[in-house]
Amino acid sequence: MMLRNICRYQRQFGQVIWPFSFPQGQHVSILSTHLQKARYASATTEKRKFYENVSISQGEGGLYEINLDKRKLKTPGGKLFTVPNEALAIAVATEWDVQKDSLKFYTMHLTTLCNTALDNPTQRTEEQMISAALKFLETDTICYRVEEPPGLVELQRNEWDPVLNWIEQRYNVVIGSSTSIMGPQIPEETKETFRQHLNSYNFWSLTGLEYVITQLKSLVLSFGLIDRHLSVEQAVLLSRLEEEYQIQQWGNVEWVHDYDMYELQARTAAGAMFVHLSSESTAVKRKILQD
Amino acid sequence: MAAVTSPLRACRGILKELRIAKGSDYRNTLVYKHVLEQFRRNQFCRARMDALHAARTYLCLLTSTRMHLRLHERYHGRGDRALEEVAGLVGLRLPTQPGGKGWET
Numbered sequence: 001m002m003l004r005n006i007c008r009y010q011r012q013f014g015q016v017i018w019p020f021s022f023p024q025g026q027h028v029s030i031l032s033t034h035l036q037k038a039r040y041a042s043a044t045t046e047k048r049k050f051y052e053n054v055s056i057s058q059g060e061g062g063l064y065e066i067n068l069d070k071r072k073l074k075t076p077g078g079k080l081f082t083v084p085n086e087a088l089a090i091a092v093a094t095e096w097d098v099q100k101d102s103l104k105f106y107t108m109h110l111t112t113l114c115n116t117a118l119d120n121p122t123q124r125t126e127e128q129m130i131s132a133a134l135k136f137l138e139t140d141t142i143c144y145r146v147e148e149p150p151g152l153v154e155l156q157r158n159e160w161d162p163v164l165n166w167i168e169q170r171y172n173v174v175i176g177s178s179t180s181i182m183g184p185q186i187p188e189e190t191k192e193t194f195r196q197h198l199n200s201y202n203f204w205s206l207t208g209l210e211y212v213i214t215q216l217k218s219l220v221l222s223f224g225l226i227d228r229h230l231s232v233e234q235a236v237l238l239s240r241l242e243e244e245y246q247i248q249q250w251g252n253v254e255w256v257h258d259y260d261m262y263e264l265q266a267r268t269a270a271g272a273m274f275v276h277l278s279s280e281s282t283a284v285k286r287k288i289l290q291d
Numbered sequence: 292m293a294a295v296t297s298p299l300r301a302c303r304g305i306l307k308e309l310r311i312a313k314g315s316d317y318r319n320t321l322v323y324k325h326v327l328e329q330f331r332r333n334q335f336c337r338a339r340m341d342a343l344h345a346a347r348t349y350l351c352l353l354t355s356t357r358m359h360l361r362l363h364e365r366y367h368g369r370g371d372r373a374l375e376e377v378a379g380l381v382g383l384r385l386p387t388q389p390g391g392k393g394w395e396t
C-alpha cells in the first residue's frame with residue numbers, strides 16, 4: 001500500500017525512477033482508483049456487501065433475529081441483534097436486503113435505532129430520557145416565534161398555532177408561544193401531565209421518541225406525529241417552516257435543501273415507525289380479536 | 292408527489308418503492324407478503340386510520356431514503372478525483388512515457 005502511494009507521488013512529479021519492479025501486467029491507474037475509493041469509503045460509513053440472502057427467525061423469548069446468509073446479525077456492541085416484534089424485524093431485514101454492492105449504513109435508520117436501543121452506549125435510563133424530552137419543551141420550535149419579517153410571523157401563526165391548539169386540547173395542558181429569547185414559560189402541571197403520559201412508554205419507544213424529537217427539534221411536533229395527528233411530511237414541513245419560507249424568498253438549492261429535507265424525512269419516518277412498532281404487541285392484538 | 296390519502300395509493304406506493312429497490316424479485320420478499328397481508332387484514336378494522344398512517348409513514352421512509360441516497364451519490368459521493376482530472380484542472384497533462392515506466396517489465 002505504501003509502495004503504491006510513493007509511486008503515485010513519484011509519478012506526479014516525474015522525478016526518480018523507482019528501482020523496484022511491479023508484477024507483470026499490472027495496470028496502475030485502475031488500482032489507484034480502487035485505492036482512492038477504498039480509502040474514501042471508510043469502515044464506519046460503507047462496507048462491501050458480504051451476504052446474499054436475508055431472512056428472519058424467531059429465537060428464544062419470542063424475540064426475532066436477522067440472518068444474513070447463515071450468520072446472525074449482531075449489534076456494534078457485539079450483542080445478538082433481537083427485536084420484539086415481527087413487523088419491525090421484517091422492516092429491518094428489508095433495509096439489509098435492498099443494499100447493493102456496498103452497505104450504506106447511513107440509509108439504514110431502523111437498524112441504527114435498534115442498535116441504539118440494544119447497546120444503549122450512553123447508558124441512558126428511562127427517567128433521563130423523559131426528563132430530557134420535557135426539558136426540550138422549553139426550546140420547542142413551535143413555541144419560539146420571530147417578530148419579523150411579517151411574512152414569516154404570519155406563516156408561523158397560521159401553521160403552528162393549530163398544532164399548539166391541538167396538543168393543548170388533546171392533553172388538557174397550557175403551553176403557549178413566545179417571542180422572547182427566554183422562550184415560553186411551561187407550567188409545572190403541563191410537564192407533569194406529559195410525564196405521566198411518557199411513563200407508559202417502554203425503553204424502546206422512548207429511544208425512538210427521543211430520536212424524533214432531536215430530528216424535528218420539537219416535542220409538540222413529535223407528539224403530533226406519534227399520535228397520528230400529522231403525517232411525516234407535514235411534521236417535517238412544519239419543523240422546517242423557516243427554511244421553507246427562505247426557500248420561497250430566495251430559491252431552492254437541491255444539494256442542500258432537498259438533501260436535508262429527504263434526510264430529515266427518512267430519519268423522522270424511521271423514528272415514528274420505531275415508536276409505533278415498539279409499543280404495539282401483535283400477539284396481544286390477535287388474542288383480543290379472537291375472543 | 293400527489294397526496295397519499297387512500298389506502299390503495301399508499302399500498303401501491305410501497306409496492307412501487309419495493310420494486311425499485313429490489314428489482315423483479317420484489318414479490319418474493321418477506322416485506323411484500325407482510326405489506327399485502329396487512330392491507331387485506333385491515334380493510335374493515337377499527338384501527339384502519341392507524342394502519343393507513345403506518346403505511347404512509349413506511350412509504351415516506353422508503354421514498355425519502357431513496358431520494359436522499361440519490362442526492363448523496365450525485366453531489367457528495369465522488370470522493371477523490373482521478374489523477375488525470377486533477378492535472379487537467381490547472382491545465383496540465385501527465386507526461387506520457389512511450390517506453391513504459393522504468394520499473395515496469
